[in-house]
Amino acid sequence: MGDLTSLVFKRLGLGLLTLLVVSILIFFAVELLPGDIAQAVLGQGATEETVNAMRQQLGLDRPAPVRYLDWLAGAVQGDFGVSLVSGDRVSSAISERFINTLFLAAYAAAIAVPISIVLGVVVALLRNTLFDRVANVLTLTSISSPEFFLGYILILYLSVKTGMFPALASLKSDMGFFELLHRTFLPALTLVLVVTAHMMRMTRAAIINLLASPYIEMARLKGTPPWKVIVRHALPNAWAPIINVVALNLAYLITGVVLVEVVFVYPGIGQLLVDAVAKRDFPIVQACCLIFAATFILLNLMADVGAILTNPRLRHPK
Amino acid sequence: MTKFSDKDVLLEIRDLKIEGYSDETWVPIIKGVDLTLHRGEVMGLIGESGAGKSTIGAAAMGYARDGTRISDGSIEFDGMELTTATESERRALRGSRIAYVAQSAAASFNPAHKIIDQHTEAPVHYRIQKRMEAQEDAMELYERLRLPNPQEIGFRYPHQVSGGQLQRAMTAMAMACRPDLIIFDEPTTALDVTTQIEVLAAIRDIVDQFNTAAIYITHDLAVVAQMADTIKVLLRGEEVEEAPTEQMLDNPQEDYTKSLWAVRSFQRPQKSRPTDGTLPVISVKNVDAAYTGGVKVLDDVSFDVYPGMTVAVVGESGSGKSTTARVITGLLPPSSGEVLFKGEPLPPRYQDRKRDQLRQAQMIYQMADTALNPKVRINEIIGRPAQFYSGLRGQALKQRVDELLDLIELEPAKFYNRYPPELSGGQKQRIGIARALAAEPDFIICDEVTSALDQLVAEGILKLLDRLQKELGLAYMFITHDLATVRSIADEVVVMQNGKVVEQGPKEEMFTPPHHPYTDLLLSSVPEMDPNWLTTLLEERGVDNIGDAADV
């Protein structure tokens, strides 16, 4: 087992290192600004005094590496500094919205993951039938459509024309759980459509890849019935690719969520990020980027660790 | 057909036709083959690659691989017509009454389950045995197949067991339901000769003990001679002839079969080293080498190759023979020792060698498919070295390419503008030789150049290499694991094992006893055409030592 734990720890260490490098990238990218933050935010028209005052306030007189360490230390404790536009603490603006975003992503994932894995396996079994071809065209169409296209179509048909669901996903604190699910159904469905298509295609490919291996042919030649070939012989070896598929798409949800939040005016962190970018509110942009990147890296990390843990060759060393 | 009465027919294939899907159309692979197999009979199916042996083997189970279909004919197994049976009827036969042993056991065992769990799957599924009984039975079979630790080995995962043992475990698995028929699909092709013996012996014993009928598919005549009662020869999806083994060996009828038998006849006289003080072309001196990671793969390797001579380097996989070639060419710098070219030390890394030094030593590869760029025309493949080293251009270059094509006995007008994938295996190998010759080298490394080829074609290549050596005075280093090749072409032999040179000397000396024990093992493990060879060998070695011998 020593081999396995050391592999897992190595992977964890690598993940941490990547996160560190990414944080450096995010912080120092802002340093690349022509002039500096104060100049950029206040614009050309600002007087020397106001710019200087802002520099003072942001502590820009200190060297960049020191400010980075400061920022990182704060970020680890959940403190991302102060918004340049509103002057509020970034952490208070983010925390509630981040939970909203996580809720939306989890809502979509809870629907998409089971459906797409089951459908993916079914399509793999029925490969090259009419059903498979139709599914291929539909999933390709779905992943080719921009999220806002799908979102607006859903709004048009499920909200404006039929009035089944609300078009805007505004949240109130006193909503019941089911009302919450109802209100956020359209944004979740949009995400589900995109992610399901991706996941189905990848699950199908992973299984078909496995079905070509000699041990599957051997199982067939031993008289094993088809369902058992899949369940007993293919599936135990398919966990690694399937875990990968799921993690990759959960990570994709994070990117998709930004556009969907804008379409449905959903109070999430993506919406905040887009606003902050437009207003050049750098502390918020940096914080959001770091959170998105960290989630992304974490998911990839979990996928890799999962793949290591389910690999029979690694679980039972020589 | 005297041994078996017609009443005991187990499998009867009539006018079987199978098609494969390629380039958007169905093309025939098997063009009407008949086959009759009796209970307890072992039939050897032999033929070159592409003869359709494996396809027939799968068809005997009523199984058509992906991309193939049975288009015509009948397959009758014990009174049941498989071509018209439903899929579930056919499936009920597989594993219980017809079992299959695949070429690569390592790939054919599911990595996610223990060996014994895969073994007991069929008997438990068919309700022949309870799980515990099936396990007991598996252990007994393991013991009969002379696997080490029969009580314990089944509880390991496939990747924890060596290739030869895995192949025997797969034979045990095929035996689990005591089938009437087992299909062996090249079960020992992927193994080294010394490991091959144990598997062959185990398979033969167990088939005998349970009186199981078998179809034994292989391309190796000597192997099939040990195993089969009857031999059927196939060529491009058609039967050439069929006869009881001894009759087939002694008195083949068809020209094609005779040519297969005749292959091993080519032999040329042995040359000896020049005595006038000529320096060796290549001299490997006390070379040690290791791959990154520090595992030592070569340990104090030394030998000389003199002009105009052929030195065969022999050994099993992992013996370091190919690594030696990498050291000589400069792909793997040695950790100590050096390589001399005509007495001058060569820089260890090929990047540091001069163009002329690179020109002097050329290489011919085992797999002509990967040795020739599929997207480059023949004239450029051969012309490039001539252009690169001698600076030939235009008409002179074209003339040189024509000359080289003539030299390798391919018609220039026909091949000049073609691409490698359009050529046959033997032709590709000839192009590989021409590319080496284009550099006008003194020394050529031939890395298993004939082992991927069918025997007749291989023979042609060996003759060509011999002729070129005489005409151009080339020195060859001939890497091979095939002792028949060594017998036919070598002047000197270097035997390697685990990165060390075990023994070296002139060929005739090497093939006459006394040998080093390893050389002896290697020599005696090469199957011979005599059907009694395996029996005699086992008696000599003693049955119980076989498993051990392979672990030496």
Next chain:
Amino acid sequence: MSIFVIGYYAALIAASCLAAYYKKHGAFMLLFSLTLVSFIIGIIGGVPALRAVTTFAGALALAAGTSYAFKEFLILISKPALAKELRTAPLTASFGMFVIFTYAIAAIFAPWIAPHGESEVISSAFAPPDENMLLGADQLGRDIFSRIIYGARNSVGLALVATLLAFFMGAFAGLMAAVKGGWFDQLMGRLADVIMSIPSLIFALLMLSIFGTNLGVIVIVVAVIYSPRVFRLTRAVAGNIVVMDYIEAAKLRGEGDWYLIRREILPNSTAPLVAEFGLEFCFVFLLIAGLSFLGLGIQPPTADWGSMVRENATLISFGDITPLIPAAAIALLTVAVNFVVDWMLFRSSGLKEQ
């Protein structure tokens, strides 16, 4: 019972019978199950639902017919070797080629096709369609149809430039890494890992917030974000080639890196690289469309599909589908490219899943 409904069922049943008679089992099953399903649809949705089914089937048939005709046209005008490849193309792929062809025509001849100028204000805001304006006017009174035509030029052109840049950077780095190996390979690999560990849209937003949203910045940022993907693929494809004996033979001959790349590796990796170019274009195109939709991409008054959706989004709440047209244009092109790529990948992988 209207004549339409009677005709509808009569046509379906006649077609099923024909299919059954000619032993086309797949087609028969499809047609007859459609007949059965139509009963249910008809009961629930009435005549309009059946009309919708008919329209949909008609559109599908029209698309299939067009694709088929276009494929035959391509086969006839191309060289024998190419024609043989084209013959294997499924209808989806030829549909894709047709759509790409149409977009190319629209983009190249935009000024001649579009009835009005790109940013020419010709009527009141949100004016409904009339004989002068096919799709009506946008929020500033510009002709939406003309802007969509110009959009083909701007949106697709920008994505194409960014893709080309990403592709050349990634492919060059990948080929060099495969040939050189060692520390260069390691360094490029790690760099690609880091860039890919930030979600692409987020990375783009970060960069655009810093450098502003002019076209040059968009192209460079998008190219940097997507080049690691090309790098990884090229590295993998070339990595499979550099282990071949013919590369070893060329190296031992003393050939330089550039010769290896140009003469030995590239001819063997064109198929996967072309397919990757198509995929890459889809990603880049969707990313830029997303940025434009967020108001951070191509800036007004340049006509661009992503921003057009954003500008006219309010019309949706009145049940007007006009804002969906530019979005559909984006989706259609991406689908088309994906269809073609799907076919090419299937061909080049040699994957014959019989």
